[in-house]
Amino acid sequence: MTPLEILAIGILFAGLGFFVAGTVGMLRFPDVFSRLHALTKADNLGLALIALGTALLTADTSVTLKLMLIWFFVVLASATSGHLIARHALRSGQGS
Amino acid sequence: MSTALLYSFGGILLIGVALHRLVLTTDLLRRVVALNVFAAGIASLLIAAAYRGPEAAADPVPHAFVLTGIVVLVSTTAAALALIRRLDDLERSVDHDT
Amino acid sequence: MLLWLVFDLVLIGAIVWLAWAALAARDGFEMIVLFMVLGLFVALAWVRLQAPDVALAEAAVGSGITGALLLKTWRHRRGRAAGDAAADARPSRALGFGVMGLVTVLTGMLAAVLVLIPRPAPSLAETVFANLAVSGVDNPVTAVLLNFRAYDTLLEVVVLFAVVVVVWLLGDAEADRRAPRLGSIFFGFARLVLPVMVLIAGYLLWLGGFAPGGAFQAGAVLGAVGIVLLLGRLYTPTAADRLPARLVFGLGTVGFAGAGLATLALGNAFLGYPPEAAKTWILVIEAMLTVSIAATLAGLFFGAAPSGRPTRESDR
Amino acid sequence: MIWSDPSTMTPEIMTWDLPSLVVILPLLAAVAAFLLPSAAVGIGLGATALVGAASSALAARLLASGPEISHLGGWTVPLGIALRVDGFAALMLVTTAGIGMLVGLAASRSFAAKGATEAPAEERQRLFFWPLWLLLLAGLNALYLSSDVFNIYISLEILGLSAVGLAVLSGKAAALRAGLTYLFAGLLGSLLFLLGVDYLYAATGRVDLASLGAIDEMTPALSMALVLMLAGLAIKTALFPLHFWLPAAHSNATAPASALLSALVVKGSLYVALRLWVDVFAPTAGLGTLIGLLGAGAIVWGSIQAMRVDRLKLLVAYSTVAQIGLICLVFALTDEIGGETAWQGAVYLILAHAAAKSAMFLAVGRIAEHLGHDSLERLHREPLRPGMAQVAFALAAVSLIGLPPSAGFLGKWLLLEGAMRADAWLWVGVMVLGTMLSVAYLMRPISGFLRFDRVEGPVIMPSRLDAADLWPLGLAVVAIAMGLLAATPLSLLAVGSPFVVPEVVP
Structure with a gap:
């Protein structure tokens, strides 16, 4: 295994850690807002790390570009849907 | 056991779960979802039948069948849901009248 | 190999569990969300089984658009406990066990018969690959859908048209005006994402000639664009849109059937494209289908013949 | 060539x-x-x-x-x-x-x-x-x-x-x-x-x-x-x-x-079932008997329901259940000696039922339009008698019951002949029973049409022939006439019949 591969696998595991943290947060936190907080933040970072690790493993420019695009749009979508869920929860008084 | 057979069994289990709920539920929306799960099971069986190992290219004919089936199913689902909504409006207006 | 087996078992287990959980969920919203997740997992399984074309369609249509339609209906019926298990008549214990027994016998028989099929079973795959070179496209699934079995696809487009007729017969555009507004952040998101989605749809259509993709996937993505437009009130159909809408809904059927009549006029069999120009014929038909499918899916989400005059109010 | x-x-x-x-x-x-x-x-x-x-x-x-x-x-x-x-x-x-x-x-x-x-x-x-x-x-x-x-x-x-x-x-x-x-x-x-x-x-x-x-x-x-x-x-x-x-x-x-x-x-799905059964799959005797038994059940159950309901339209709908059952008896007979005759009978019954039942539903629609209801109980109390619609109903009933010379008679006769050639007396009995039951339930509305003793006031007959009555009447006449003019349909049915050795046409 090359040092690059070891680095990539390390990054992948770090990303996995953030996903686990986000999931635990969603299951354990008490209300909609803090659950959203856990999910959107941790998962976005987790996805970034996994995309980075995969990009290092493939070492292909076009794949790396696609991965970056995927990450960008997921972040955009999760920010918007997070906002919509929070707004709905706030208005309908289901926040807590 | 081959991968195709494994996924076929998964499809059959989906069919079983869907039929079980379909018969027992009286809720219209849940019936629609159960029929959709049933269809997903059938489609999984076809996709599994098309799989011919990691090296060989899969059989494209069942893939085309499933693509067609997906579009047909979303159409029928849309019709069922439109009926449910219309029926709901009518029942609501009857509730208001009385 | 053991790793793959573990992966397969976990994935199949997750799919079956999700199906059970969705159908046994206590409230309707939970049921729909779990069903949508199930669709994504099923799509993942199909990627694993080397069916990326179908997986794409399942994720976009089976999970996405069906989910949107279900959520719309759930919202419409809210307050009437739609989909809630509480609204369900509780079956008696005997009935529950009886049905469970019958279903077990049926699935057992289905599985047993499947095991008895001798393998490798015959298939049409070799015939398809042998004729791929003269079909005009390199993606075998597209070749089956638009050339070898194009008549099936024509009838499938007719199904979409038929359902639009039924939905327009039933729908009530007024009821839809009660839908919630989604606010400025969603508006900004839509403005950023919609052009990209249109681009992706075009890319998928072009890709379908030689790689996973095609008219149905592109149509589904484009249909999602329409749903986002409708949801964000970026576009509100009015009575004036009825005729254009009818035209676009009919475009798929008329275009496809018209192509068939044109081939007859050329002296070929029905839908028998001239071999040297097959690629062009297929691409033109696919382009018409994409637009028609997209409009139909968005129209089904709207759920009625549009009525009323254009409104000037905006919620930006 | x-x-x-x-x-x-x-x-x-x-x-x-x-x-x-x-x-x-x-x-x-x-x-x-x-x-x-x-x-x-x-x-x-x-x-x-x-x-x-x-x-x-x-x-x-x-x-x-x-x-x-x-x-x-x-x-x-x-x-x-x-x-x-x-x-x-x-x-x-x-x-x-x-x-x-x-x-x-x-x-x-x-x-x-x-x-x-x-x-x-x-x-x-x-x-x-x-x-x-x-x-x-x-x-x-x-x-x-x-x-x-x-x-x-x-x-x-x-x-x-x-x-x-x-x-x-x-x-x-x-x-x-x-x-x-x-x-x-x-x-x-x-x-x-x-x-x-x-x-x-x-x-x-x-x-x-x-x-x-x-x-x-x-x-x-x-x-x-x-x-x-x-x-x-x-x-x-x-x-x-x-x-x-x-x-x-x-x-x-x-x-x-x-x-x-x-x-x-x-009939669309029945057509497919019959085609798969006769053209495609090898005969499966047990399954055919099962479908025949379900058909017999349909005849009995559909007829009994048709005798119990109180709406004319519902009666006609239940009659469809019984008639479908009658046609499905053919599944039990196709691999017997008289298979082809029975199959011809079933096909003819499909055609006869299509004509007769569409006539009947249109006629009932006209009757309900005139009377403002389609209650069987009140039929014979109505002073208003929509004559031509009632005639269309009765003519359609003739074909459904299977009285000569209607198309229904010919279909039923061929189906019976097929069963008798195969010595399948059980199915013959079921068909006879079904015919008697269909007489029983169809007589309910027809006797209502013909009774005038409970009418209060003078009986009113529409004097003018309404063009709208022509279509149910026309369909009912078709349901009868197809029995008289059966030669062409039957020779058409023989073209490419699954019971003869298929001839290959390029």
Whole structure:
């Protein structure tokens, strides 16, 4: 295994850690807002790390570009849907 | 056991779960979802039948069948849901009248 | 190999569990969300089984658009406990066990018969690959859908048209005006994402000639664009849109059937494209289908013949 | 064989691809009728007439030169899809277009534009009937010509969706509720059929009927596929005890829609079942007996329900359940000695029932229009007697009961003869019982028509002959006349009959 591969696998595991943290947060936190907080933040970072690790493993420019695009749009979508869920929860008084 | 057979069994289990709920539920929306799960099971069986190992290219004919089936199913689902909504409006207006 | 087996078992287990959980969920919203997740997992399984074309369609249509339609209906019926298990008549214990027994016998028989099929079973795959070179496209699934079995696809487009007729017969555009507004952040998101989605749809259509993709996937993505437009009130159909809408809904059927009549006029069999120009014929038909499918899916989400005059109010 | 090539010696129409045209024409017309609502009536009637003409030309061509196969896209089976026309298919094409024409003429009057006084619901019926009927016609024609199980599945879906649209045309809550049950039943039926297709393809790698028919050995997978497909079709055909959706769906629709649903839609799936049973799969005796027993159950149950209900429309709907059961007796007889005769009888019963039942539903619609209700209890108390509609009902009843010289008589006679040749006295008994039961329930409304002793005040007969009564009357006359003019249909049915050694036509 090359040092690059070891680095990539390390990054992948770090990303996995953030996903686990986000999931635990969603299951354990008490209300909609803090659950959203856990999910959107941790998962976005987790996805970034996994995309980075995969990009290092493939070492292909076009794949790396696609991965970056995927990450960008997921972040955009999760920010918007997070906002919509929070707004709905706030208005309908289901926040807590 | 081959991968195709494994996924076929998964499809059959989906069919079983869907039929079980379909018969027992009286809720219209849940019936629609159960029929959709049933269809997903059938489609999984076809996709599994098309799989011919990691090296060989899969059989494209069942893939085309499933693509067609997906579009047909979303159409029928849309019709069922439109009926449910219309029926709901009518029942609501009857509730208001009385 | 053991790793793959573990992966397969976990994935199949997750799919079956999700199906059970969705159908046994206590409230309707939970049921729909779990069903949508199930669709994504099923799509993942199909990627694993080397069916990326179908997986794409399942994720976009089976999970996405069906989910949107279900959520719309759930919202419409809210307050009437739609989909809630509480609204369900509780079956008696005997009935529950009886049905469970019958279903077990049926699935057992289905599985047993499947095991008895001798393998490798015959298939049409070799015939398809042998004729791929003269079909005009390199993606075998597209070749089956638009050339070898194009008549099936024509009838499938007719199904979409038929359902639009039924939905327009039933729908009530007024009821839809009660839908919630989604606010400025969603508006900004839509403005950023919609052009990209249109681009992706075009890319998928072009890709379908030689790689996973095609008219149905592109149509589904484009249909999602329409749903986002409708949801964000970026576009509100009015009575004036009825005729254009009818035209676009009919475009798929008329275009496809018209192509068939044109081939007859050329002296070929029905839908028998001239071999040297097959690629062009297929691409033109696919382009018409994409637009028609997209409009139909968005129209089904709207759920009625549009009525009323254009409104000037905006919620930006 | 250049001398038998019809294109060298016949007019131009003999070279046209008529099988494709009878599917495409109604499709294009359906879109046109949806696009131009103001011209929908003309488009609908014109397209139906054209399809009828094309079907008749096709039938004439068949009588002259035998069954036809057109390979779509120029691809031969098993890779491509072929449309196959034999006598059975051509007979169904002609009957469907003919009945559709008469029902369409009736509908063009009952859904006529009423100008400013028109309610929104009436406007909807007027606008949407035509695209739905044309889609139904396209679906049925596609089904008749299909020789590919997956293609049958999609055709069934077109049929099912347009049928649901027709069933809910009135927009009333009862019709919508019945329509939703119908949609669920139909969807479950087509999914079961698709599951059968799954097993067929997994086991044989084929979906075209020609390849499937060439397989002699019934493996477990093939048996499973056959059972699943027949179960799905049984739901769609409303074979007892899977008929639960039919009475409500057929009795709550508007009269022209009920006529089409009962005369044509249930026959579509029955046609497929019969074709799979006779053409494709090797005889499976036990399964045939089971279907026959279900048919016997349908006769008894449907008749008893028809004797109990208090609405005329519901009685006619339950009679459909019983009649479907009668036709399904053929499944128990096809592999016996008199198989071909019984099969001819069943086909003739399908045609006879289509004509008689559409006449009956239209007549009931006219009666209900006159009286303002369709309650059986009050029929003989009404001073108003819509004469011609009652005559149409009675004539249709003659064919349904099977009195000579009606088409129903001929069908029943052939079916009986087939059963007697096979010494299948059980089925003979069931048929006799069914005939007696049908007399019993059909006499309920007819005796109501004829009794005047409970009428308070003078009896009023409509003096003028209303043109709207002509269409049910015409259909009823067809249901009788097809018994007298049976030579052509029967010789058409013999073209490409599955019971003789098939002749290959290039």
